[in-house]
Amino acid sequence: MTGAALALSVAFTLLTLPHPASALSRIKDIAEFEGVRENQLVGYGLVVGLDGTGDDVKKKSPFTRESLIGMLERLGVKVNQANADLETKNVAAVMVTATLPAFSRQGAEIDVTVSSLGDASSLQGGTLLATPMLGADGEIYAVGQGQITIGGFKAQGEAETIVRGVPTSGRITRGGIVEREVPFALSQLQMIKVALRNPDFTTARRIADAINEFVGGGTAYAMDPGTVQLSLSNYAGDPTALLTDIEQLPIVPDQQARVVIDENTGVVVIGQNVRISKVAIAQGNLTIRITETPQVSQPSPFSNTGVTTVVPRTNIDVEEDADRQLAILEDSVTLEELVAGLNSLGVGPRDLISILQSIKSAGALQADIMVQ
Known part of the structure; x- marks a missing residue:
């Protein structure tokens, strides 16, 4: 008997193994509530205090030169741009990014990430100057400033260079101060939506049924595969109390039968509901x-x-x-059982990918194959 036929025989013996019960998930783990979201911020600034590892402001990074001159003039230092011969190597232009958490109030502190924009070789020891951080609407929501902490370093000699991590990117813990709040009146909502992270008709219906069973009929209904509408009438307009009560409700999320294949690394991810119809297989x-x-x-x-x-x-x-020889694979054999049998015989990921794709081409694999 060939390796493939023996593997299929082993897969048949696995049919008698018990299947684990479907795992329960909380609503807060599989869905998001309307308005409870983060916002991305971005800004452009200067880092000073570098030990000769900054931008080449004279030749390679003219934007750093212009920014440095503009900053000095705003601070009252008059610079003659025509005759200025700036050759400093302790300044670097950077992009500053941060995530503004939901319902952040003025004065709250957030973490910011600093990344080099020019030809600086390292940001170690640098200090970010006050940098306005804008949202998608162009408004300033935070200001970042502080000492940069990097997780890498670069050591260079005449014959060898050692680089560990990314020395041109760093982080400032609690280096941003929120200056503007995102307007959102959660307490005034009469209706609120629950957005599923993985849209599915069955999962949306189960969420609505669980909420109605806990709160009362007519509280929730599934608008579409990705949205469940909630009414706040039973909670006297108190959305916080409602969300607190329902986010812990257990749900059994449904999922589409799918096989994900990464051709580059040979990784195969198989969904729980994947099934194989009756098919004959031979591996040469x-x-x-x-x-x-x-x-x-x-x-x-x-x-x-x-x-x-x-x-x-x-x-x-x-x-x-x-x-x-040809091996007959009967109905209702799960792909998990087939893979377990093949793996027990040492079938490699590349051969497994070929077998799965061939079964799909024959129309016997009841699942979608996504090749990355």
């Missing part, structure tokens, strides 16, 4: 091995006519399994 083992062992031919000693040449030597081996 044809191996062609070509080995090159060139040899050097030299003339006899003291020869005046011979030359040294490389003589090619090629060895070709062909191995073919002539005892191939």
